């Protein structure tokens with residue numbers, strides 16, 4: 196990947212991220228209590244996901260070679276898969292009434308990101324576009340769907 200990102204590309208890579216911390220002038224992708232779903236296991240995994248996103252952003256920003264980018268991308272996607280499994284197991288165990296909708300969101304994300312990954316390997320898409328999609332999706336999903344799941348689990352005594 197060359198270092199000639201267009202302004203539009205840079206906008207996609209960073210400024211469009213719907214992370215409210217951007218507007219408040221804080222370093223983006225840092226953990227903040229407003230992301231808490233008040234279930235320790237889920238919060239810890241979300242924190243780890245944010246850490247991997249920061250790692251991927253650093254790789255994208257420094258324009259490292261394709262192989263390094265793909266390794267970080269794989270690490271992030273593998274962990275996302277593991278994280279979705281954790282949430283889905285909790286949903287099943289505690290009979291979460293909205294599990295079908297929530298799982299569908301996970302499945303749609305997984306499908307989309309696998310398309311991105313295939314395109315990336317063929318050189319059709321750059322990692323910052325994947326990163327932008329991933330961050331937007333993840334923060335929206337945590338703030339709405341995962342928080343809703345967290346409230347339900349809290350009502351079952353799970354913290």
Ligand SMILES: [Fe+2]
Nearest residue numbers: 282336340341
């Ligand atoms: Fe989720």
Ligand SMILES: [Fe+2]
Nearest residue numbers: 278282337341
């Ligand atoms: Fe989650």
